Amino acid sequence: MEADYIIVGAGSAGCVLAEKLSAHPNNRVIVVEAGGADSSFWISTPIGYGRLFYDKAVNWCYTTEPDPSLDGRTSHWPRGRVLGGSSSINALVCIRGRAEDYEDWAAATGDTRWGPDAMAACFRTLDDNDQGANEWRNSGGVFPIHSIKGASHPITQNFLDACAETGVPRNPDFNGERQEGAGLYQINTRGGKRVSAADAFLRPAMRRPNLTVLKRTQALRLTFSENRCTGIVVQRNGEQVNLVARKEILLAAGAIESPKLLQLSGIGDAGHLSKLGINVRVDNPNVGANLQDHVGLNYYFRSKVPTLNQELSPIIRRFWNGARYLLTRSGPLSLSVNQGGAFFKTSPDRPLPNMQLYLQLITTLNGRGQARPLLAPDPFPAFALGLSNIRPKSRGSIQINSADPLAPPMINARAYSASEDLDEMLEAVQFIRKLVSTKAFSGITESEIVPGPDVQSRSDLLQDIRQRTGTVYHPSCTCAMGLDPKASVLDSELRVRGLDGLRVVDASSFPNIVSGNLNVPVMMLAVQASEIISKG
Known part of the structure; x- marks a missing residue:
């Protein structure tokens, strides 16, 4: 099977690339996805x-692996293995x-195409929210970024009032000109249903x-x-199949699978790959x-007033809100677990906000084992x-710790x-304690x-932080692009150094992690990448 472009991964980046590149009728495009269809009711x-x-x-x-900085604990890292990738299983918060x-x-790559003005243009092609006209905003994009204003819990x-008391100002639009402040999160929904990258693109x-x-x-x-x-060699229906790219292979498998695939193919740290019996093609320890x-971590508080727990924990209320959602696509099932939030400075001498805050009105402290029962809080x-x-x-x-691709x-x-x-x-x-x-x-x-x-003591607080901190599910930068060949995997056009016909376009390509949730920035990256690829 042959195509001009083979895209590995149908996640946030891969879906955008597929739409943009296949818009040119002369391009033959194949998308390879390890997962299946996104037809689950729980996805939508x-x-x-x-x-x-x-x-x-x-x-x-x-x-x-066990993390010494977290008292030797391991962590569960969910990543989407389905059409839409992690945009089909995430918590829907949209931050650019x-x-x-x-x-x-732009400084890391020496390329203004990755600077704020260029990324603003990419954002405008995605955003159909018309909250206000500025350099980050206009209506008419294809990806639905909606405010939940008017649908949030009391x-x-x-x-928001508590944030104002502590000096964190109100921000009506985290995706506008200013990120700092407290406000309502925007979420990727339309008509009460998730809109993933697979849906939109x-x-x-x-x-x-x-x-x-x-x-x-x-x-x-x-x-x-x-x-x-x-x-690329793929396994499909129990057989190995060779796919041929006439122009390019585009890895969009994410910050974990993309570097894994490069290493399996001989691109990575030569000493480590040689020990695994893998023939080294490009020695680059940055892969x-x-x-x-x-x-991050959560602080939990018992409330004197009802929260969404009371909407979903009594079985009669659960059935009522389930029926309400099925009939009207409204109610607590139509919302993200995260409603209000803030970007703030943990000390006044910091030049920019360094912390993101989430208000969650559903708690699952009584969850057992690996359960995360948001519908039974x-x-x-x-x-x-x-x-x-x-x-x-x-x-x-x-x-990788094995030459076995599985x-x-x-x-x-x-x-x-x-x-x-x-x-x-x-x-x-x-x-947090000051806020409460x-x-x-x-x-x-x-x-x-x-x-x-x-x-209360510093030592007890630090111990608690180490014992309860977990990922916020935003891995990135593992195939970073950069100006310095000795400190990067990709050049500024996302091409793998030392090879032709191969690019990486996903969160692993980031030169540095961005301030907030990664779903929209990954799609912004893919919009810009598609322009670079098409003009190349």
Whole structure:
């Protein structure tokens, strides 16, 4: 089977690439996806992502190596293994990142096509929200980014008022000119249903005769002719099949699978690959290195007033809201678990916000084992305030430990390998307690449940942070593009250094992680990549 372009991965980036490249009728495009169709009811239902958290039918369900900075704990890393990728199983929050993130991208690559003005243009092609006209906004994009203003829980107003009391100003649009402040999150829904990258981009493009999508097809290794990548070997229906790319192979498999596939194909640290019996094609120790992720933890509070727990925990209310959702696509099932939020500085001497805050009005402290039962929450009123560091200094790695392409890679997250990240998380949890003690919050808060009022000293707070911190599911930068060949995997046009015919277009391509959720920035990257590829 041959095509001009073979895209590996039908996630957020792959779906955009498929739509953009197949729009040219002379391009023959094949998309290879390890997962299956995105037809599950729980995918289309916004709050249903909790049911997919450990579902291997749509989820890679990775497990990290023990992390010394987290007291030796391992972590569960869900990633989408389905059409739409992680955009089909995420919590729907849409953040484009701030302009300073893309100033850093332009500096790292020496290319203004990755700067804030260019990324703003990419964002406008995605965004159909018309909240206000500025350089980041216009209506008419194809990806539905909607505000939940008017549909949020009353406690959200207490949250916004409490933020104002602590000096965090109101921000009506996190995707506007200014990210700092407190406001309502925008989510990827339309008519009460999730809109994934597959919904917005891939499915419409699949009507074109020049696009073929191969589901349940596992990429095994790349093929080469001298220094040119010519195709890929895949496993499909129990057989190995060779796919040939007349122009290019585009890896869009994500921050874990893309470096894994490069390493399996002989592109990576020569010493490590040689030990595994893999013939080295390009010696580049940066492949799989530089892993960046947002990490965080929740503080839980018992509430004096009802939260969404009361909408979903009594079985009669659960059935009522289920029927309401099926009939009207409204109610708590139509919303993200995250409603209000903020971007704030943990200390006034910081030049930019360094922390993201999530208000969650469903809690699952009574969940058992690997359950994440958002449709069966705690039977008492409670809410959580979640923290996430948005520009961490800690770095981890993705590295294969076997030449077997079906074996999972080693994920060394090293969440707090940089002490500065632990220090700013300590500042952030102290801010949480300040926030809850405000007049706006104290009137509706009965008590702190976790970690509890007994955890007060610096040493106890740091111990709690290490014991409860987890990923916020934003791995990136493991095949980073950059100006320096000795410190990067890709050049500024996303081409793998040392080879022709091979690019990486996904979160692994980021020069640095962006400030906030990654779904929209990944699609912005793919929009710009499609322009670069088409003009190349």
